[in-house]
Amino acid sequence: MPCTKPPSAPRNVNFNMNETALYLEWSPPFDTGGRKDIIYNVLCKKCGSDPNDCELCGGGIRFVPRHSGLQNASVTVLDFLSHVNYTFEIEAVNGVSDLSFSPKQYTSITITTDQEAPTLIGMVRKDWASQNSIALSWQEPDYPNGIILDYEIKYYEKAYPRIAPAFWHYLRVEEHEQLSYSSTRSKAPSVIITGLKPSTKYIFHIRVRTAAGYSGYSNKFEFETGDETSDMAAEQGQILVIATAAVGGFTLLVILTLFFLITGRCQWYIKAKMKSEEKRRTNLQNGNLRLPGVKTYVDPDTYEDPSLAVHEFAKEIDPSRIRIERVIGAGEFGEVCSGRLKTPAKKEIPVAIKTLKGGYMDRQRKDFLREASIMGQFDHPNIIRLEGVVTKSRPVMIVVEYMENGSLDSFLRKHDGHFTVIQLVGMLRGISSGMKYLSDMGYVHRDLAARNILVNSNLVCKVSDFGLSRVLEDDPEAAYTTTGGKIPIRWTAPEAIAYRKFSSASDAWSYGIVMWEVMSYGERPYWEMSNQDVILSIEEGYRLPAPMGCPVSLHQLMLHCWQKERNHRPKFSDIVSFLDKLIRNPSVLQILVEDIVGMPESPGDTPDYHFFVTVTEWLESIKMGQYANNFMAAGFTTLDIVSRMNIDDIRRIGVSLIGHQRRIVSSIQTLRLQMMHIQEKGFHV
Structure with missing residues (x-):
């Protein structure tokens, strides 16, 4: 046999950061050294501003499944800190690596964790x-x-x-x-x-x-x-507390009894009934039952005086703390500026400032501050953050966090083709997470579109524009007027257009359009079709085709969001879960629509294609879901590995029934043919 040698370094390291998890993936080395027993080791370092000033990460960071002896070319990193430069060195080794005197071959990637993590606990x-x-x-x-x-x-x-x-x-x-x-x-x-x-x-x-x-x-x-004395003291203290509470409770009972007799049973009953009714009305605001401990959206229109809602949900800012620097746009009520806000800690932060132009009517002031009353109720990393309002001096202002990259649609058009699919999926995941939060609170956005998503310098997408579809008369998206206001037709579900039935399900329809905008890099939905043509086409079953380069999995989710029956559309919790699954299995995103079905015959074709993201889903599709744990425990964790199984592998993992063995073998053969077809297109799944 020819001599073998250590492998070369791994290639093409990619990463995706998903909240508290960091997913690393790489390609096998070009040169395997003539051996097949390749495993991977990952070394983590924390580095300062100087790349040479690094130290090992230590035990505070976790790797799943582990950091060394990895058989698959991927690993998940947990428990990392915010605002830290991490360098990961990934090496491939085989059975003769320890015998070599040559320096180890590795590839490295440096990642800065810039997510907005919480501040430290104080005392x-x-x-x-x-x-x-x-x-x-x-x-x-x-x-x-x-x-x-x-x-x-x-x-x-x-x-x-x-x-x-x-x-x-x-x-x-x-x-x-x-x-x-x-x-x-x-x-x-x-x-x-x-x-x-x-x-x-x-x-x-x-x-x-x-x-x-x-x-x-x-x-x-x-x-x-x-020690023992402290335990005795604690017991005595508890006895004293119990005794004091008992005496206090008895005294309070006597006082209440006297009060009840003096003021009269009838009067006391009426007041209690009024308070109970008032509390019930409060709990049913906006049509939602507000359970104790569950944060629910409160419609500002339920307040008789709208200024009360503003001051309940938004902080009043002293205008001396605001420094306006330049005008960056125009809003419905006035100019939008960028500037700086001095925080109580004497630190200045960048902000965007919406101003109310002079000569306004009371109705305009109410509508302007209504958005602040809504934003002030939300606290989520994918929802635009309200810093506060200025209402006691002129101009009236709404101050929000500054998003450096502006609206998502113009940002994507400016950077057409610059992002990987996994980065685009990360953006979509952030938007769906924010919408899940709004849906859980009982808030319906009604105007979800890429133009109403803002992007910061770290590509974090945040839902904004809570004016409830108040579209400008000269808006280029040409809203369609119905009784009760304007509706952005291209983003709105059919039942909302026809009957004004807005719900989280209609927001899910709009989210499908946002997905299409993201994957087409800001292209206009339905192109140059008129609003009336869009309405008629959707009613006849037309749905937007997949943009060029769109993975099958994402277009299938779009079609799921565009189901005519609103109860059949996915919940935002389902969407978040599905996108997380894709992020953990990025190889599935390499399967493009045009590679499976070819180019559609017409823009309206919506082919029915099915795919599996995980081994568990594949097993459940052939009614063999009971063996999922057996496959996982034996290391058959991806469809690529499963497609190479033979009958001995199937017996070894514990599938003993002949009928089950035949069903799995038959399905593996079909799976293998699908893999070969896709790999002929130049992909490795």
């Missing part, structure tokens, strides 16, 4: 301590940058772990901590840690998690558990 206090427990509490971070999902509390004994003192000088303090620590999670800004040792000092770190990611760990806080 942590000890509420009480017993022999084996400590109760802690803390304030929520000043700027969570999203809804707080939970808190992670890491703790360990102050003393070093029991290792030989001769080895201590080889370890940094951080490495000591990583040797032996425990962690727990809490939904609330408080926790009770149990199972501790008596009279022992512990070190605590706390970090917060939102949809945008983790914050860094807080400073170290040192607290000590109690």
Whole structure:
């Protein structure tokens, strides 16, 4: 046999960052060294502004399934920090790599995690301590940058772990901590840690998690558990609290009884009934039952005085803190400017400022501030953030975060063909996440379109324009007028055009049009067709064809959003889940519509094509879903690997019934033919 050698470096490293997960994928090396036993190792480094100033990531970051000995050319990275430069070095090795004296061949990629993670936890206090427990509490971070999902509390004994003192000088303090620590999670800004040792000092770190990611760990806080006397004191304290509460409760009961007798049963009953009715009306605002602890959208029109809604949901900003720099556009009510806002921490942040032009009517002022009353209720990384309003001086202003790249449609037209499919899917995923948040709150957007999506410098897309489809008379998108206002026909569901039935399902239709805009780099939906032609064509079953270069999976989702029966359209939670699945399996995105069915005969053709994203879906399609865990455990995790299985592989993973074996073999043969057809087009699936 010829001599073999170590492989060359992996190629074409790509990444996709999805909230708190980072997905790395690469291509196999050109030169395998004449061997097939190739595995991959991933080394993580944290780097400063100087590329030569790097250190190993340590145990704070996790790799799934692991960082070394990877058989597949991909890995998922979890628990990374925000605003950090990570460099990942990926090497391919085989059975003779350890015998070589040549330097290791690797490829590297540097990624900056610029997502808006929450700020650090501040002061942590000890509420009480017993022999084996400590109760802690803390304030929520000043700027969570999203809804707080939970808190992670890491703790360990102050003393070093029991290792030989001769080895201590080889370890940094951080490495000591990583040797032996425990962690727990809490939904609330408080926790009770149990199972501790008596009279022992512990070190605590706390970090917060939102949809945008983790914050860094807080400073170290040192607290000590109690001894037997502290337990006795705690028990006595509890007895005292119980006794005090009992006496207080009895006293309060006596007072209420006297009050009831004096003021009269009838009068008290009427007042209580009025309060109950008022609370019921409040809970049913906007047609939604507002359950305790569930945040629900409140329609500002339910307020008799609209200024009350503005001041309830938006902060009043002192105009001296705002510095307007330049005009960047025109809105329905006045100019839109960019500028700077001085925060309470004396730090200036870039903002966009909408102004209300002079000579306005009270109705115009109400409509202008209505959008602020709506925006102020939302807190999500994919919804434009309201900083505050200026209502007590002129001009009246709405101040929002500044989005450097402007509206999504013009941004895509300006950068036609510059992005990878996975980047476009990442944009769509952000939009769907924001719409899921709005849908969960009971808010219907009514005017979802790429022109109403804003893009920041990190390509994060945020839903904006909450004016409820108040389209300008000279709007180039030519809205269609019906009773009750204007409707942007090209983005609106049929039932909303015909009967003004707006819902999250009609927003899902609009989302399908946004998908088409993104994949066509800002092309105008339905091209030069008139509004009336668009309405008639949709009624006759016409649907937009896939843009050139559009993956099958994405066009299938568009068609799903454009179903005539609104109850059959996907929920935004389903859309988010589906896009996440595609991001985790990016090879599926290489299958383009034109490669499966050829070019459509006419623009209206909507072919019915089916595909599988995961092995589990494939098994369920042939009624063999019960074997999904067997396939996963045996390492058959992708359709590419499954297509190379033989009958011995099928028996080895535990499929014992002859009929089941035949069904799986037959389906694998079909799958293999499909793979060959696609690979003939130049793709590797």
